[in-house]
Amino acid sequence: MYQYFYELTGSVIISTLxxxxxxxxxxxxxxxxxxxxxxxxxxxxxxxxGPNRTGPFGxxxxxxxxxxxxxxxDAVSSEVDKKLYNIAPVLVFAGSFAVYAVIxxxxxxxxxxxxxxxxxxxxxxxxxxxxILMAGWSxxxxxxxxxxxxxxxxxxxxxxxxxxxVLGMVMLLGTLSLTKISDMxxxxxxxxxxFGGPELSVTKFILIPFMxxxxxxxxxxxxxxxxxxxxxxxxxxxxxxxGYFTEYCGMKWAMFMLSEYGNMxxxxxxVSILFFGGYQSPFGYxxxxxxxxxxxxxxQAFWFIFKGWFFIFVQMWLRWTLPRLRVxxxxxxxxxxxxxxxxVNLIVIGIISLF
Amino acid sequence: xxxxxxxxxxxxxxxxxxxxxxxxxxxxLDGELIVNVKPHLGYLHRCFEKHAEAMQYNQVIxxxxxxxxxxxxxxxxGYVLAVEKLLGIQVPERVEYIRVxxxxxxxxxxxxxxxxxxxxDIGALTPxxxxxxxxxxxxxxxxxxxxxxxxxxxxxxxxxxxxxxxxFVRRTKEFTSYFKNTIVELDNLLSxxxxxxxxxxxxxxxxxxxxINYGATGPMLRGSGVKFDLRKDDTYxxxxxxxxxxxxxxxxxxxxxxxxxxxxxxxxxxxxSLRIIExxxxxxxxxxxxxxxxxxIKPPKGTVYSRVENPRGELGYxxxxxxxxxxxxxxxxxxxxxxxxxxxxLCKGHLVADVIAILxxxxxxxxxxxx
Numbered sequence: 001m002y003q004y005f006y007e008l009t010g011s012v013i014i015s016t017l018x019x020x021x022x023x024x025x026x027x028x029x030x031x032x033x034x035x036x037x038x039x040x041x042x043x044x045x046x047x048x049x050g051p052n053r054t055g056p057f058g059x060x061x062x063x064x065x066x067x068x069x070x071x072x073x074d075a076v077s078s079e080v081d082k083k084l085y086n087i088a089p090v091l092v093f094a095g096s097f098a099v100y101a102v103i104x105x106x107x108x109x110x111x112x113x114x115x116x117x118x119x120x121x122x123x124x125x126x127x128x129x130x131x132i133l134m135a136g137w138s139x140x141x142x143x144x145x146x147x148x149x150x151x152x153x154x155x156x157x158x159x160x161x162x163x164x165x166v167l168g169m170v171m172l173l174g175t176l177s178l179t180k181i182s183d184m185x186x187x188x189x190x191x192x193x194x195f196g197g198p199e200l201s202v203t204k205f206i207l208i209p210f211m212x213x214x215x216x217x218x219x220x221x222x223x224x225x226x227x228x229x230x231x232x233x234x235x236x237x238x239x240x241x242x243g244y245f246t247e248y249c250g251m252k253w254a255m256f257m258l259s260e261y262g263n264m265x266x267x268x269x270x271v272s273i274l275f276f277g278g279y280q281s282p283f284g285y286x287x288x289x290x291x292x293x294x295x296x297x298x299x300q301a302f303w304f305i306f307k308g309w310f311f312i313f314v315q316m317w318l319r320w321t322l323p324r325l326r327v328x329x330x331x332x333x334x335x336x337x338x339x340x341x342x343x344v345n346l347i348v349i350g351i352i353s354l355f
Numbered sequence: 356x357x358x359x360x361x362x363x364x365x366x367x368x369x370x371x372x373x374x375x376x377x378x379x380x381x382x383x384l385d386g387e388l389i390v391n392v393k394p395h396l397g398y399l400h401r402c403f404e405k406h407a408e409a410m411q412y413n414q415v416i417x418x419x420x421x422x423x424x425x426x427x428x429x430x431x432x433g434y435v436l437a438v439e440k441l442l443g444i445q446v447p448e449r450v451e452y453i454r455v456x457x458x459x460x461x462x463x464x465x466x467x468x469x470x471x472x473x474x475x476d477i478g479a480l481t482p483x484x485x486x487x488x489x490x491x492x493x494x495x496x497x498x499x500x501x502x503x504x505x506x507x508x509x510x511x512x513x514x515x516x517x518x519x520x521x522x523f524v525r526r527t528k529e530f531t532s533y534f535k536n537t538i539v540e541l542d543n544l545l546s547x548x549x550x551x552x553x554x555x556x557x558x559x560x561x562x563x564x565x566x567i568n569y570g571a572t573g574p575m576l577r578g579s580g581v582k583f584d585l586r587k588d589d590t591y592x593x594x595x596x597x598x599x600x601x602x603x604x605x606x607x608x609x610x611x612x613x614x615x616x617x618x619x620x621x622x623x624x625x626x627x628s629l630r631i632i633e634x635x636x637x638x639x640x641x642x643x644x645x646x647x648x649x650x651x652i653k654p655p656k657g658t659v660y661s662r663v664e665n666p667r668g669e670l671g672y673x674x675x676x677x678x679x680x681x682x683x684x685x686x687x688x689x690x691x692x693x694x695x696x697x698x699x700x701l702c703k704g705h706l707v708a709d710v711i712a713i714l715x716x717x718x719x720x721x722x723x724x725x726x
Contacts, residue, residue, distance in 0.1 A: 042480075045481055046480070047488055142365050143365075146387065229478055230550055321544075322478070322479065322548070322550055323478040323545070323550045324550070324554075325550055325553065325554070326706060326709070327387065328706065329553055
């Protein structure tokens with residue numbers, strides 16, 4: 001992206017600034033739209049109207065909320081461990097924000113094009129656990145502590161099936177770079193990894209069922225990693241009030257919220273890059289047909305954002321349909337079902353990738 | 356050397372999203388396992404029983420509304436039946452029919468809240484809102500007739516405060532045909548949902564003998580497989596004229612008497628209430644609902660115990676009259692209060708998350724527990 005803006009503006013400073021601010025703007029935008037969409041989607045599903053007072057169709061509701069958060073008094077209980085308490089929301093937010101640096105919104109629109117993007121994304125997003133544990137422990141509240149303990153156990157466990165699926169994909173594709181993975185799946189949607197990848201051969205058709213299984217495992221475990229229903233146990237409001245961020249208010253609380261929605265988009269992005277062609281259009285580019293090559297990055301950005309929000313919509317859909325599991329059942333799902341299947345999947349994909 | 360561990364005391368409530376009001380539970384936890392549960396009551400105590408002694412018989416009725424505020428019609432019903440028994444009044448047929456229809460509508464509305472909140476506690480928020488939407492339907496039907504949506508003061512000693520609204524019969528019929536779809540929807544969305552079953556089946560098993568020993572009534576008792584319903588077993592008003600079944604817990608998804616059974620009994624009870632309403636709505640005779648209301652209520656000396664099947668169980672009124680215009684003593688046997696006593700027994704050995712599921716399946720109303 002730096003290159004792109006450098007060619008566009010010719011200024012080092014401007015292009016550097018844009019590249020640096022880009023992930024921050026993205027994560028804020030995602031959170032703003034995400035909160036609004038969550039309210040509207042839940043309203044549609046529940047026969048309600050949803051926000052409709054602030055601006056047209058209530059579009060400015062989240063902005064109003066955000067302003068309210070900024071104005072709120074930062075009430076801190078006298079019993080908390082001040083240092084950890086203050087660091088925790090920043091750490092959680094930083095974890096989810098840092099992932100955005102490597103997410104390729106299009107072939108040009110990417111904060112930092114590093115070779116180990118996939119690895120980096122997985123590593124940085126697990127950073128969040130430390131923040132959550134800090135928040136739970138420092139709050140000096142039993143509900144927070146229970147929530148944080150559950151959350152740590154859950155995120156650490158569910159990283160294993162995610163990593164196993166990702167490992168299989170890396171073995172097959174031979175790269176950790178998110179842009180390269182996306183570029184491999186170019187042209188039409190049957191070249192997407194979920195449909196066996198771009199190579200037209202027998203292995204393509206053998207791969208399809210394993211890719212589907214991999215996708216399902218990955219999607220379920222990412223749901224758990226971002227604490228969404230049916231795995232929203234750490235913040236199960238009917239049991240633990242609000243889980244690890246019970247004691248937080250104002251902007252600090254908002255940072256947890258921001259990171260939750262930021263994470264939702266981040267994991268959706270990773271899933272769509274690995275299995276659904278990332279920023280690639282499902283049926284060719286208008287820019288190619290018309291001969292307008294500058295149009296292609298914009299088209300790619302459109303498709304990427306579309307795919308990302310589609311998976312977010314599925315996450316919301318699940319949230320407003322399903323009840324939540326209990327903490328031991330959650331672990332059962334992970335260790336007894338997802339991990340064994342992920343292992344089998346890994347081995348089979350490994351064998352296939354040999355040919 | 357074994358590691359020395361301590362249990363943790365977690366204070367749940369009185370301000371907690373799923374204690375259904377101001378119940379305070381003192382949970383003793385070993386990790387997330389429940390070692391002991393100690394409910395603390397009385398945060399909503401309003402001296403109903405003492406209040407009643409300072410008022411005339413008919414003035415007590417609005418206060419009965421405020422006990423089980425989700426089933427005010429049932430509370431009215433129980434109280435007026437008790438006073439009528441004391442006075443020896445026979446109410447007109449029309450009044451009997453309207454009372455039964457109202458009580459059954461109220462039962463459906465109350466079960467809507469019970470099932471919805473039980474689901475919402477476990478994380479299913481959408482069925483909760485669907486049920487509240489349909490409860491709204493019932494409330495608006497009742498509102499049209501008596502002007503109130505929650506605290507009705509509708510049944511009076513010897514009659515009713517108002518006759519039914521001209522739209523009442525039509526709208527009730529519309530509702531009964533509409534609500535059948537809701538029950539199907541609820542079954543699909545929640546009752547047979549795999550996760551919901553995982554969360555409630557085999558959780559908080561209440562054996563029949565324990566239930567009887569603790570004096571549990573209503574869906575709590577029937578969920579344990581005991582076929583006991585006052586509408587059939589100690590019939591009052593005109594319930595003996597209608598044809599309906601008493602659903603009991605059969606342990607379809609787990610064992611008999613688990614949380615899922617208690618939930619499921621309520622779902623099936625709503626169907627039976629619809630059956631009663633459908634039979635009764637066509638038979639409402641003509642007449643005056645005010646004709647039997649006494650000018651002055653001054654019952655003879657004596658005592659009376661009258662009980663009705665409220666949505667939560669047996670609601671009993673024990674009234675002592677000393678021949679004055681005020682009751683000498685009004686004692687209420689509140690079903691939620693009695694049912695809540697079993698909570699500690701049910702929760703032992705389960706996880707924190709199960710306390711919520713069990714408490715939701717007991718379906719308490721704190722207004723009634725504390726009175």
